[in-house]
Amino acid sequence: DVKVTQSSRYLVKRTGEKVFLECVQDMDHENMFWYRQDPGLGLRLIYFSYDVKMKEKGDIPEGYSVSREKKERFSLILESASTNQTSMYLCASSKRSSYNSPLHFGNGTRLTVT
């Protein structure tokens, strides 16, 4: 079974802090994703990585950056947290070899910025 692990289930941070969200997958997947999920807005893609050190911006990259130094780990960085970044953050992974590879999600990190 694919396992995608997000390091924190709940985080509370202060406005202006630099925040790191970590995600690790154990299935040697090339693709990794960061989404945020908000009521009424659904899931929105923040960033996508298709290989080590490679990344693509998603629909809402502003205020975020990412790091992929190792294949199994994909980090989301909030450079200066703001209250409008309070959300559920979901990491996912999939194989790159096929467009028909299913997406596998972690359990999410609920971030509150005060």
Add this chain to the structure above:
Amino acid sequence: KQEVTQIPAALSVPEGENLVLNCSFTDSAIYNLQWFRQDPGKGLTSLLLIQSSQREQTSGRLNASLDKSSGRSTLYIAASQPGDSATYLCAVRPSGGSQGNLIFGKGTKLSVKP
């Protein structure tokens, strides 16, 4: 621009009933459609993936169908149980573009009453 719609947003049924969840999309140029389940406060669990060349996929009490030409998919749940209560989301992978391009519906929240 591809849009994915799930109606209704919420559904309540008595235990034992067979039910159908709907997903519609505006552009038939897709690689596949994937159904997910999300329990409250958790990540998404992949249920079924239907490739564009397929008409349906089955897993246990779940059956998903795809009619690409009409832009519709259904998820059929047989003999519903209280444990099926969750939010069900569908997502399409449009043809072309990067593998990061997955478009989600906002989900149908299912409640199965004992």
